[in-house]
Amino acid sequence: MSNVLIISSDEVRANNLSTILAFLGDVCINVPFSSAISTLQERQDIQAVLIDASNLDLASDISEKFPQQPFVFVGNLDGFEPKGNIVGVVDEPVTYPILTQMLHRCQEYIRHQPSAKTSVQNKTRLFRSLVGKSNQIQSVRHLIEQVAPTEANVLVLGESGTGKEVIARNVHFLSNRTDSIFIPVNCGAIPGELLESELFGHEKGAFTGAVGARKGRFELAEGGTLFLDEIGDMPLQMQVKLLRVLQERTYERVGGTKPIKCNVRVIAATHRNLEDMIEQGLFREDLYYRLNVFPIESPALxxxxxxxxxxxxxxxxxxxxxxxxxxxxxxxxxxxxxxxxxxxxxxxxxxxxxxxxxxxxxxxxxxxxxxxxKHIDAETYEPDYPEELLEREAINALFGDNADSSEEV
The missing domain is CATH 1.10.8.60 (Helicase, Ruva Protein; domain 3)
Structure with a gap:
C-alpha cells in the first residue's frame, strides 16, 4: 500500500483515477492545483504524484519545485518526452496495466535516489562496509534491509574477497538479534573430523583428548547469529547433522545424549556453485533449500x-x-x-x-x-635537474659530510 497524490481541478478525472487506485489498495489524496504545493511541502509520505497535464506549463512548474518526488503526467501529450522526476505519461482513458507500471516507476525512482538517506544512524555506520553507489551494491543494501528483521535463513553467494562476511554482519546488526553475539565459522578451515565438535561441542571423554566438556559454536551463539562461511566445503556427514538442527531446532554434543534447544539464526556463505555440487552428489539438495531461503549475491568488484x-x-x-x-x-x-x-x-x-x-x-x-x-598509457614525469645540482650530489655521494670542506681545500 502506498500514498498517491492526485493533483487535478477536474473532479471527474480525479475520481476516475481514485477508483482505479482504490482497486489497487493505494491510499489516494485528491487536491486541486491551488493546494498542490502546500500539500507536497507538508506531506513527506507521498510515494507517487499523478498530475493533470492538461495545463502542461503548470504541471511542469510544480514538478520542478520537488525534484525528489516522482511525477506521472496524465493526459494526451503527443511528442512530450518525460525526463528527470517525470517518470512517465499516462494517456486517457487510463488503464489498470499502464497505471501499475507507472506506480512501479515511481517506487524505483524513490528507491534509487542518490540522496536517499537512511533514518537509522547506526545503520548508515555499518553500511560503510558496503561502500559504493553502483546498482549492484545498492541492491545488496536493499536486500539486507528487507531480510534482516525476519528470521529467514540467508545464503550469501559470491567470489572470494567480495565481502560475504560483511553482508552477514550487516544482516545481524540490523536484525532483532543485534544485541546478541555474532559468531563466524569457516567450515573450510576446520578438518572434517573436528567440525562436529566445533559446531556442537563435546562431553568429557567423548573422544581421545576430550579432557573436559566444551561448548560448541551453536551453543555459544544461542540467541544470536551463526555465520557458516564456505558451507560448500562441509563434509556430507556434517551436512546431514546441520540439516537436522535447522529442521528440529535441537542438537546434541558429541558423546552426549541430552538434546539442547537451538535459538540461532544461521547465515551461510560460499564461493562455490552449490547447484553443480548437488548434481555431482557433493552437497545435499534438502540442505541447500533449507539454507537458500533468501539468497544474496555479493557482486564481484x-x-x-x-x-x-x-x-x-x-x-x-x-x-x-x-x-x-x-x-x-x-x-x-x-x-x-x-x-x-x-x-x-x-x-x-x-x-x-x-x-x-x-x-x-x-x-x-x-x-x-x-x-x-598499470593498464593505461600516460606521460611519466622525469625531473630535469640543473647540472650544478647533479655535480653537487655526485660530490656528496663521494665525500659525504666533508664535501664542502674538500671544495675549500
Missing amino acids: RERKEDIPLLLQELVSRLETENSQIRFTENALTSLMEHNWAGNVRELSNLVERLMILYPDRLIDLADLPKKY
Missing part, C-alpha cells in the same frame, strides 16, 4: 568498477595513521578501474596497505602502481 574511487577513499581512511595517508591522481584511478580484480575488494585492500607502506603521505600516480595495475 569488476562488475562495479565505478565504486573503486569510493572504496579507495574508505580503505585509506581506515588504514591511515596520524602521519601516513595517501591520495590518487586521476591517471592512477583510471588505471585501477581497468584492472580485473580477481581478488576483489580484498585485493584492493591489500594494494592500499602496500602503497601506504611504500609511499606514506604521498600522492600516488600511475608510475607508483605495481606493474600489474
Whole structure:
C-alpha cells in the first residue's frame, strides 16, 4: 500500500483515477492545483504524484519545485518526452496495466535516489562496509534491509574477497538479534573430523583428548547469529547433522545424549556453485533449500568498477595513521578501474596497505602502481635537474659530510 497524490481541478478525472487506485489498495489524496504545493511541502509520505497535464506549463512548474518526488503526467501529450522526476505519461482513458507500471516507476525512482538517506544512524555506520553507489551494491543494501528483521535463513553467494562476511554482519546488526553475539565459522578451515565438535561441542571423554566438556559454536551463539562461511566445503556427514538442527531446532554434543534447544539464526556463505555440487552428489539438495531461503549475491568488484574511487577513499581512511595517508591522481584511478580484480575488494585492500607502506603521505600516480595495475598509457614525469645540482650530489655521494670542506681545500 502506498500514498498517491492526485493533483487535478477536474473532479471527474480525479475520481476516475481514485477508483482505479482504490482497486489497487493505494491510499489516494485528491487536491486541486491551488493546494498542490502546500500539500507536497507538508506531506513527506507521498510515494507517487499523478498530475493533470492538461495545463502542461503548470504541471511542469510544480514538478520542478520537488525534484525528489516522482511525477506521472496524465493526459494526451503527443511528442512530450518525460525526463528527470517525470517518470512517465499516462494517456486517457487510463488503464489498470499502464497505471501499475507507472506506480512501479515511481517506487524505483524513490528507491534509487542518490540522496536517499537512511533514518537509522547506526545503520548508515555499518553500511560503510558496503561502500559504493553502483546498482549492484545498492541492491545488496536493499536486500539486507528487507531480510534482516525476519528470521529467514540467508545464503550469501559470491567470489572470494567480495565481502560475504560483511553482508552477514550487516544482516545481524540490523536484525532483532543485534544485541546478541555474532559468531563466524569457516567450515573450510576446520578438518572434517573436528567440525562436529566445533559446531556442537563435546562431553568429557567423548573422544581421545576430550579432557573436559566444551561448548560448541551453536551453543555459544544461542540467541544470536551463526555465520557458516564456505558451507560448500562441509563434509556430507556434517551436512546431514546441520540439516537436522535447522529442521528440529535441537542438537546434541558429541558423546552426549541430552538434546539442547537451538535459538540461532544461521547465515551461510560460499564461493562455490552449490547447484553443480548437488548434481555431482557433493552437497545435499534438502540442505541447500533449507539454507537458500533468501539468497544474496555479493557482486564481484569488476562488475562495479565505478565504486573503486569510493572504496579507495574508505580503505585509506581506515588504514591511515596520524602521519601516513595517501591520495590518487586521476591517471592512477583510471588505471585501477581497468584492472580485473580477481581478488576483489580484498585485493584492493591489500594494494592500499602496500602503497601506504611504500609511499606514506604521498600522492600516488600511475608510475607508483605495481606493474600489474598499470593498464593505461600516460606521460611519466622525469625531473630535469640543473647540472650544478647533479655535480653537487655526485660530490656528496663521494665525500659525504666533508664535501664542502674538500671544495675549500
